Amino acid sequence: MSTSAHAAFRRLFHEIGTVDAVGVEERVAKFATRSIKKKSKLFGLKLAVTMVDLTTLEGKDTPGKVASLCQKAIAPHEGIDVPSTAAVCVYPAMVKHAKKHVAGTSVRVASVATAFPSGQAPLKTRLAEVRSAVADGADEIDMVINRGAFLSGEFSLVQDEIRQVVEACGSSTLKVILETSELETYDNIRAASFLAMQVLRPNDFIKTSTGKTSANATLGNNQVMLEAIRDFYFETGIPIAMKPAGGIRTAKQALQFLIAVKETLGDEWLNNQRYRFGASTLLNDLLRQIEKERSGNYQAPYYFSEAAESY
Secondary structure, three states, X not given: OOHHHHHHHHHHHHHHOOOOHHHHHHHHHHHOOOOOOHHHHHHHHHHHHHOEEEEOOOOOOOHHXXXXXXXXXXXXXXXXXXXXXXXXXXXXXHHHHHHHHHOOOOOEEEEEOOOOOOOOOOXXXXXXXXXXXXXXXXXXXXXXXXXXXXHOOOHHXXXXXHHHHHHHHOOOEEEEEOOHHHHOOHHHHHHHHHHHHOOOOOOOEEEOOOOOOOOOOOXXXXXXXXXXXXXXXXXXXXXXXXXXXOOOOOHHHHHHHHHHHHHHOOHHHOOOOOEOEEOOOHHHHHHHHHHHHHHOOOOOHHHOOOOOOEO
16 A cells, blocks of 8 residues: 555544444344344344345346346245345346336346446446436446545545446435455445445445455445444434445344444334345345244245345
């Protein structure tokens, strides 16, 4: 890191504060020891379902695959009283197909953009991708930040690019992906969170990961971002939403993340306008646990239909 980058980080850390990494790890370890039983557990499981974004991001995606994804999002499993998921997320070319299949339901259509997952394309190209997705009906846009600029201490560039994406989104919600595994430290995650939040609108999101790296959402980086949201809210009154993505595979994990939200931000964030989940196998495990609470028996994993990957 250059001398100028070091100086830029020092100034930012002085402004927003640094992270007590040991304290964060101690707090999240306690979340894993909480026990939730009966009605409270069932409530938490169904709440988590409403927070899931179902996603297909493959080169072989077809309109038929998107239609199947949308049906899974609208009605996750027949025969179980379970709500729809929050959204389906697709590449920009598939937005118009998804929009058609979720029409008249509560399921939103999200689209990755800005050269997801690398972000390594000219800004003009990234903005055009956002505008195209919005024009086709995307309710939400998931962008990736310029990690190279951030790690080089070029904070004004990072914020200017986010600001231009906000403008390109129009009324669509924006989720800003930090790609926490590439930021390396809790201090950097907090810093990137603040840089994004300073140019976002109320109820836009900050998000941990693309789900395309080896290390994704953890209770630790989720906690750092929740506390950044809390501190920013106390300072400005602007509520920012949160999405952990990647690596959340079980209902037990999801409940631990919800405990973290409740104890850090309170009940006002326990809804899918302010909190979302992304995880490759989470939805079906939530359904399996809901069925267990209903019938007293576990069903085999193949009992539930497969959805496309969620993140």
